[in-house]
Amino acid sequence: xxxxxxNDSPLYRQIAEQIEEGIFTGVFPPGSQIPSTTEISxxxxxxxxxxxxxxxxxxxSGLIEKKRGLGMFVTPSAPAQITEKRQSEFFEHYVxxxxxxxxxxxxxxxxxxxxxxRGYDHA
Amino acid sequence: xxxxxxxxxxxxxxxxxxxxxINLTLKPNTIYGLLGRNGVGKSTLLSxxxxxxxxxxxxxxxxxxxxxxRDHPLQAIYLMSEINLFNKDDKxxxxxxxxxxxxxxxxxxxxxxxLTAFDLSPKKxxxxxxxxxxxxxxxxxxxxxxxxxxxxxxxxxxxxxxxRSLLYRYILQAYESRPRTFVVATHIIEEIATLVEHVLVxxxxxxxxxxxxxxxxxKSYRVSGPEELVRKYCTDLNILDSQQMGTLYTVYxxxxxxxxxxxxxxxxxxxxxxxxxxxxxxNKGSEAHV
Numbered sequence: 133x134x135x136x137x138x139n140d141s142p143l144y145r146q147i148a149e150q151i152e153e154g155i156f157t158g159v160f161p162p163g164s165q166i167p168s169t170t171e172i173s174x175x176x177x178x179x180x181x182x183x184x185x186x187x188x189x190x191x192x193s194g195l196i197e198k199k200r201g202l203g204m205f206v207t208p209s210a211p212a213q214i215t216e217k218r219q220s221e222f223f224e225h226y227v228x229x230x231x232x233x234x235x236x237x238x239x240x241x242x243x244x245x246x247x248x249x250r251g252y253d254h255a
Numbered sequence: 256x257x258x259x260x261x262x263x264x265x266x267x268x269x270x271x272x273x274x275x276x277i278n279l280t281l282k283p284n285t286i287y288g289l290l291g292r293n294g295v296g297k298s299t300l301l302s303x304x305x306x307x308x309x310x311x312x313x314x315x316x317x318x319x320x321x322x323x324x325r326d327h328p329l330q331a332i333y334l335m336s337e338i339n340l341f342n343k344d345d346k347x348x349x350x351x352x353x354x355x356x357x358x359x360x361x362x363x364x365x366x367x368x369x370l371t372a373f374d375l376s377p378k379k380x381x382x383x384x385x386x387x388x389x390x391x392x393x394x395x396x397x398x399x400x401x402x403x404x405x406x407x408x409x410x411x412x413x414x415x416x417x418x419r420s421l422l423y424r425y426i427l428q429a430y431e432s433r434p435r436t437f438v439v440a441t442h443i444i445e446e447i448a449t450l451v452e453h454v455l456v457x458x459x460x461x462x463x464x465x466x467x468x469x470x471x472x473x474k475s476y477r478v479s480g481p482e483e484l485v486r487k488y489c490t491d492l493n494i495l496d497s498q499q500m501g502t503l504y505t506v507y508x509x510x511x512x513x514x515x516x517x518x519x520x521x522x523x524x525x526x527x528x529x530x531x532x533x534x535x536x537x538n539k540g541s542e543a544h545v
Binding site for chain 1: 285286420423424427428430431446449450451452469472473520525526527528
């Protein structure tokens, strides 16, 4: 997995999102330890307070948990939680955008359904 | 640790006002970025805070104590200065030894580690060093003194990209191993954008930004699209600059977007980074009112 940062949202949120992405794709499976605040801070020259804020967001949403003296670990329920969250965001993030773009390209609803079917045939 | 606070601080050289009505509170254990164009008074502000210079007017408080100059907490506040306060003919190891005596203590272990990392021999004399190495050495000393407030004035001046990156890492390492306040004055804005928690911008004698980095970036936008739509959307918002390219009109904002205003499809609204925000805030001629 890669850590890449842009201007789109606060840095702490991007850190949280990228660790979440790592959990989702299985780079950090349930029960595994994620990199420490210090490691991330040093590796990318990021203020440790910023990294910690991102971590705390993940702790608050139950994706990681702190084991005292050991570090941060992925919770057993984290992958399922992320999947559930992303399913509910799927419409907003992809479907709505997809339809807007299609309308600008003069593609009809049937054209879209056709394209989706074509996509599945190639998947 | 107490706050370090200025109230209505003014600095004049002759009849030229350099700093006007600076009200600033530095808090413990925070990394600040102090930004400003050349000659705007960043170094002057830092050296007043460190009691190397006196203010013309105004008050400096250390916690609840008003500082008068004589009772300055010298060992708690350290300024890595542009101007060389060290004896140029001294060997580096002599300088660190003297600094240790003057400041009460010194992290010799970190100093040694950094000297090795930057490939700098403690047997060299200060006047044998290049500009870059002189900066490196002064920064090493600043990171190793026991001060609670450390002011780094251009800590990467004359350093190549590799050494700049290494130096930022050591600043973070020093901060993590013993949290304290760093104020980093620099022109290499892009590179410290992830390092700092709080941003201070000096412009035209005034402190125009004093806010958490997150808030500064959240208010910095570029809006572009057809001129009429851009103008309508940006009505009454704080516009820093605008550009015209054919029919494409671009406006730079430093403001919170009004949630009730609908963003037309043909407008693109993006956040800009700290460096671009700084340029737009401090460009002469552009009307920056923050």
